[in-house]
Amino acid sequence: MKISAARVIVTCPGRNFVTLKIETDAGVYxxxxxxxxxxxxxVVAYLEEHVVPVLIGRDAARIEDAWQYLYRGAYWRRGPVTMTAIAAVDTALWDIKAKAANMPLYQLLGGASREGVLVYGHANGADVEQTVDEVGRYIEMGYKAVRAQSGVPGVKGAYGVARGTMYYEPADSALPTETVWDTTAYLNFVPKLFERLREAHGPDIExxxxxxxxxxxxxxxxLGKALEPFRLFWMEDPTPAENQEALxxxxxxxxxxxxxxxxFNSIHDCRALIQEQLIDYIRTSVVHAGGITQLRRIADLASLYQVRAGCHGATDLSPVTMGAALHFDLWVPNFGVQEYMRHTAETDAVFPHAYRFSDGYLHPGDAPGHGVDIDEALAKKYPYDPKQLPVARLKDGTMWNW
Ligand SMILES: O=C(O)[C@@H](O)[C@@H](O)[C@H](O)[C@H](O)CO
Structure with a gap:
């Protein structure tokens, strides 16, 4: 089964998505x-200029060889652009292999290790009481795990605070929006938020x-110490992880x-944190860490140290990543939780998918492959709309981490 064509599709059904479609001479894509x-x-340029030309004519079944070819063969290894492009190829080839075998991808990976994939939703409020209500709303929808973010008094445009309700979208402007960060206000506020959340929703909800x-x-x-009485499932990205000794x-x-x-985009970014047991959950994703092929390797390394997978699943990761991640999550022995920020109805229509939510769990479905497709005719109706993530400065104007 040879790769006969590969195309990059850019569409913006509410937000921008880049999708690679690989076709084979056997008619499977x-x-x-x-x-x-x-x-x-x-990533579009990297794929179109440097990756697609070397895919044509290759054996679609040789996923590992394609991965190694694109990784080692570029000479310039790692980095988010390269690894996202490799992930797109890898995910498409796993989709083809599973479709050709007429199996859902999780069966090829080794079969289901659990009945469903525990997911966490995003409750965002402008203040404490709105966040308490939002967490309650997620509990009513069946969620067993909820991420809580709230506006912080005195901090304009705090991360995670919704403009709408279900669909938090930070990339909102062609030029980056400037936000202001205040550590003192944040550190004084967050323990109070979680104290109130435990008081309102009890000890069991994650x-x-x-x-x-x-x-x-x-x-x-x-912060970690102050939050201990409120038993968080996790505290995510406390510091920028370039400085791993910080952990x-x-x-x-x-x-x-x-x-x-x-x-992170490489197993090497994860290695020290995992081997020194400095983290409990590794949040690498299918799309930004080189696809299923590398994610499996990261998970196997993590399993030796009782570190569990907690894949990134924000709305900027398309339903294709969500589908592929759910197959990985259903299989991976050392699973923790999967992030699940719901996509808009427009996005869901462009990417018809087999995965489904029920009572706090997602299941990837049993369609052959990863179970996510793209409606190309519909995708064409939503042209690319340049948007960038915000930036953050301290009150005195110093650049900070958004
Ligand atoms: O935990 C998360 O999902 C976030 O950190 C993301 O929303 C992140 O801000 C975006 O993926 C950036 O594109």
Whole structure:
């Protein structure tokens, strides 16, 4: 079965998505997500200029060889653009292999390790009481795990605060929106938020929180310690993870579990954090960490250290990534949780999918392949709309981490 064509499809049904479609001479095709939020066209160019030409004529069944060829063969290894492009190819080839075998992808990976995939939803409120209500709404919808983010008094445009309700979308403008960050206000506020959430919703619901890379190591240690009485499922991205030694310091001070990895693109980014047991959950995703092929390797390494998978699943990861991630999650022995930010109805219509939500769990479905397709005619109706992620500054104007 040879690759006969490969095409990049860019569409904006509410937000931008980049999709790679690989066709074979056997008539079977596969779909891969190649979306890198705010940098979409860089991946489009990488795929069109450097990847598609070397795919034509290759044996579609040789997934590992294609991965190694694109990774080693480029000489310039790693990086989000390269690894997102490799992920798109890898995901499309796994889709083809599973379709050709007439099996859902999770069967090819080794079969289901569980009945369903525990997911967490996003409750975002402008203030404490609205966030308490939003968490309640998710509990009513059946969620067993909810991430809570709230507006912080005195902080304009805090991360995670909804403009709409169900569909938080930070990439909102052609030029980056400027937000202001205030660590003191944030650190004074967050423990009060979780105290109130536990008071309102009791001890059993799993609560998560995303710090979004904004603290210094000692501040993150302080936050983790302050949150201990409220038993978080995890505290996500407490510090920017380029400085991995920071996690040693944080770990000495708190037993609040830590999740990191959504901006990682290689197993090498994860290695020290996993081997030194500095994190509890690894958040690498199918789309940004080189596809199913590398994600399996990361998960196997993590399993040796009781680190569990908690894949990134924001709306900027397309339904194709969600579908592929759910097959991975259903199989992976060391599974923790899957992030699930619902896509809009427009996005769902462009990407018909087999996965379904029921009572706090998602199931990838049993359609052959990863179970997600693209309606190309509909996709054409939504042209690319350039949007970038916001930036953050401290009150005195200093650039900070958004
Ligand atoms: O935990 C998360 O899902 C976030 O950190 C993301 O929403 C992140 O901000 C976006 O994926 C950036 O594109």
């Amino acid at each position: 596969g779909i891969g997500d190649a979306t890198l939020n705010g940098r979409e066209k860089a 609560l998560l929180h995303d710090v979004h890379h904004r603290l210094t190591p000692i501040e993150a240690a302080r 040693r310091l944080i770990r000495q001070h708190t037993v609040t579990p830590i999740a990191i990895g959504e901006v």
